[in-house]
Amino acid sequence: MKSASATPAYTLNHPRWYRKRVSTYWWLQRWEYLRFVLREVSSAFVAFFVVTTLAQLYALSRGPEAYAGFQQWLKNPFVIALNVVSFFFVVFHSITWFSLSARAMVVRIGGKRVPGALISSSNYAAWLVVSAVIAWFLLRG
Amino acid sequence: MVDTIHLEISRYSPEKDAAPYFESFEVPFRKDWVILDALNYIKDKKDGSLTYRWSCRMGICGSCGMLVNGEPKLTCATFLADYAPAPVRVEPLRNFPVVRDLVIAMTDFMRKLQRMKPWLIRNEEKPLSEGEYLQTPEQLDVYKQYSMCINCMLCYAACPVYGLDPLFAGPAAIALAQRYNLDSRDEGAKDRFPVLSQHDAIWGCTFVGECTRVCPKHVDPAGAIQQYKLTAALDWFKSVLLPWGGK
Numbered sequence: 001m002k003s004a005s006a007t008p009a010y011t012l013n014h015p016r017w018y019r020k021r022v023s024t025y026w027w028l029q030r031w032e033y034l035r036f037v038l039r040e041v042s043s044a045f046v047a048f049f050v051v052t053t054l055a056q057l058y059a060l061s062r063g064p065e066a067y068a069g070f071q072q073w074l075k076n077p078f079v080i081a082l083n084v085v086s087f088f089f090v091v092f093h094s095i096t097w098f099s100l101s102a103r104a105m106v107v108r109i110g111g112k113r114v115p116g117a118l119i120s121s122s123n124y125a126a127w128l129v130v131s132a133v134i135a136w137f138l139l140r141g
Numbered sequence: 142m143v144d145t146i147h148l149e150i151s152r153y154s155p156e157k158d159a160a161p162y163f164e165s166f167e168v169p170f171r172k173d174w175v176i177l178d179a180l181n182y183i184k185d186k187k188d189g190s191l192t193y194r195w196s197c198r199m200g201i202c203g204s205c206g207m208l209v210n211g212e213p214k215l216t217c218a219t220f221l222a223d224y225a226p227a228p229v230r231v232e233p234l235r236n237f238p239v240v241r242d243l244v245i246a247m248t249d250f251m252r253k254l255q256r257m258k259p260w261l262i263r264n265e266e267k268p269l270s271e272g273e274y275l276q277t278p279e280q281l282d283v284y285k286q287y288s289m290c291i292n293c294m295l296c297y298a299a300c301p302v303y304g305l306d307p308l309f310a311g312p313a314a315i316a317l318a319q320r321y322n323l324d325s326r327d328e329g330a331k332d333r334f335p336v337l338s339q340h341d342a343i344w345g346c347t348f349v350g351e352c353t354r355v356c357p358k359h360v361d362p363a364g365a366i367q368q369y370k371l372t373a374a375l376d377w378f379k380s381v382l383l384p385w386g387g388k
Binding site: 017018 | 155211240300304367370371
C-alpha cells in the first residue's frame, strides 16, 4: 500500500490510495473516546486504592503506633487530594464496569436471554449489600 | 422554510490530488431525502465524476457507509432533515485507505473476514438424502443477532483500536466468527479458536464499545468479543487446571 506524497504518481496498476494518519489526540476528538480513555486511566487509581487499603491493614497488624503513623500520612493534604480524585475514578470505574458486564455476560434462563438491565442492576444490588454490611460493621459500636 | 441544503463532500482523485479536500454542493432540501439521494442528485445534475458506492438504498447491501458529520452512517438511512439547515459533511469511512472521493479500499476487511471461516463447518457432511440440518427457534435465537451483520464496516470506522493497529481483526469479523460458533449446526469452533484467541483478534479489543453504538443492524460486535474473551479464558483455565485439559 502506498501513502500520499506531495507529488502524486498515479499508475493504472498501482492506485495511489490515500491513508490518513490517526491523530495523537484521537481520544480528545469525541466524548465517547474520552470516556473510554478515562475508564482505562481509572484502573491506575483503583490500584492506588487497593494498595492504600493493603498498607492500612499492614499498619493495623503492626500495632497502634504504626497505625497512628499511617493515619498521619493519610492526613497529608496531597494524599487527601489524591484520595478524593481516586474516589471519583473508582466510582466511575465501578459504574462503567457494571454497565459493561451486562454486555459481556449472556445469561439464559429457560432459553431466553436475561435482559442486560437486570444483570447490571443485580451488580448494583450486590454492591449495595456489601456496602451496607461494611457500614454496619464500622458504625455498630 | 429552507429549500436547499449544502453538502461538503470529501473529494480525492488519485491522479490529481495529493490529499483529499472538501467541495461544497447545494442540493434541494426535501424532507424525504436521505444523504444518498443528495449524492445521487449531485452525480446526476452537478458533477458526474463524484464517486461513491451504493446499491440497495434500503439498509441491506451495506455498501453506502460513509462518515456523516464525522459519524459512521449508512447514507441510505440518514435523513438530510436531521441535519438541516446546517451544511452536512460527507467523508469516506475512517481507518480505511481512500481509493477515490468517498470510496474506500475494503480488501483488508475481506481478508480478515475470510480468516474467521464464516461458514458452517461440519466434521462430517451428511448425505443430501438425509435432508437439511434442523434447528429449533431457540437455537436460532442464540446467534440470530450476529447474523444480521451486512458487512458495512461502520464498526471498523468507529473503532480506535483498528485505527491505531491495522492488524486488529476488528469487530465485524469477530462477531461473524461468533455467529458461526454459536450456530447449533456448526462444529468449527475449534478451527476458529486459534485465529480468534490472538492478540490481534479478541485480546486486541479494549472494549471501547463504539462498534456497537454505530452498528445500523444492532449486531453488538463489542458484546460478541467480550463473550468470546470469556469463552477463551474459561478454555485456558480448563486446560491449565484440569489434568485432562479443556479439549
